[in-house]
Amino acid sequence: MPIIEVSGLRKSYGGRPVVDGVSFTVEEGEIFGLLGPNGAGKTTTAECLEGLRVPDAGEVRVAGLDPIADREEVTRILGVQLQESELQPKLTVREALELYSAFYPAPAGWRPLAAMLGLTDRLDIRFGRLSGGQKQRLFIALALIGGPRVVVLDELTTGLDPRARRDTWELIEGVRATGVTILLVTHFMEEAQRLCDRIAVIDAGRVVALDTPDGLIGHTAGSTVITFLPSHPIDAADLAGLPAVASITHAGNGETTIAGTDQTVEALVSLLARRQITAHRLRVTSGTLNDAFLRLTDRES
């Protein structure tokens, strides 16, 4: 049975639909991403799961429970890191960890959690004096402190520097290894590609694609890009005859760029060999989720 079920979820603010029929399920142990541009309705969807908002229509279930009607049971198994929230500025890290531990019937020990998140030498520092990365790590600790089965992490690494972001990603992989299901709300492609088992791409309140990161990339035309400088010109008809070509461009310095798939690469290599053309400065880059995402959300608008 899926641990998170969302079906036909709708929510409007002032008559404007923000979430417009979102459905997906998350299996236990997965890292599931809600990916989309700002204002796509990701956070509102997450807030309906967290019991912070009442859906206008549709069903939301966490381990079969309704976040509104079964508020207390849901809060015990669902850990939350909110997009924008703070703690009392003069509360120390230790006090925050002790306080939130006391909220749960069977809390995870806060000391190992603090150690895992690198907060052990920050225990006596007040929340207001922590750096952005330290605050974020404390919020991850608080999301995990109740020993949850599911955690919702909303814009986990927004505002962090690249180093802190990478450290946080490693932490999340460590959390998943303990068997906790993670719902990751993000607009960072790199983050989603690195962490998620499956991703729902949300745009304008709807799910426009739902697949593994590789699946999302692979189904997008032009996901592999080949760039090279031919030793002598190639016949345009030969290039156009290559399979699965999405686009061909020629730069002023004679460099040729072809967007296609793996199939295109193989065919190009044999074409060059047949014509005895040498490819200088040959680069083959596989597409990124970024490309796939831009295409998916472009089509919508």
Place this chain on the structure above:
Amino acid sequence: MSASIAVLRAEARLLTRESGSIFWIVAFPTLLVTGLGLVPSFRAPDPDLGGLRLVDLYVPVAALLAVMMAGSQAMPPVLASYREHGILRRMSTTPVRPLTLLAAQILLHSAAALGSSILVIAVGRLFFGVSLPGHLPGYAVALVLATLAAMALGATVAALAPNTKVCTTVDTIIFFPMMISAGVWGPVQVLPELARRVVEFTPFGAAAQALDQAMRGGWPDWSLLGVTVAWAAVLIGAAARWFRWQ
């Protein structure tokens, strides 16, 4: 350890770290009585005041000041900032309801205010010979009701203010009429009859009169206690009706 106790303990620690609040609630009322008590003319019996001295009148006023400081000055910005910074929202995703946090704040500010009142009475008694309240139960009832009204007023301001900044401004504005009605700027007893009657319909004006009567040895008029209770009830209703959690 139960969750409510944990919240109360954490908030108690936080209150002790707010040196501004501690000064205004706990130290200032006692300093005021001490300062006035050192002025010789304040220690002279005045026939217009029924033979009491000004310092005698200022002890209950200072006790009431502690209550007003706690409820309407110190607490509302805390509540407003807890909402503004998503602290209440974060708590509502845990098994503990954010109401627990509000209750802890009200309880702690009440305790600080009542502790300060006791300090004021003790300092008045020990250093300036101000007699203890003549009707102690009456005094206690009047003071507790005043505390309830002050906390309810603070909660209402926090409920209606859109953010911490507005909340602080509103607090400052309402504090002046509160101080005047409570007699901080001069004993209400010397005001003309009509002004006194108006003041007796304000929550802290009524409370100040009730404290004065208990100080002199009688059970406070039910009408005065009734006015304070009515204000408290209306304000609690307003706070409960309009308080937003996010």
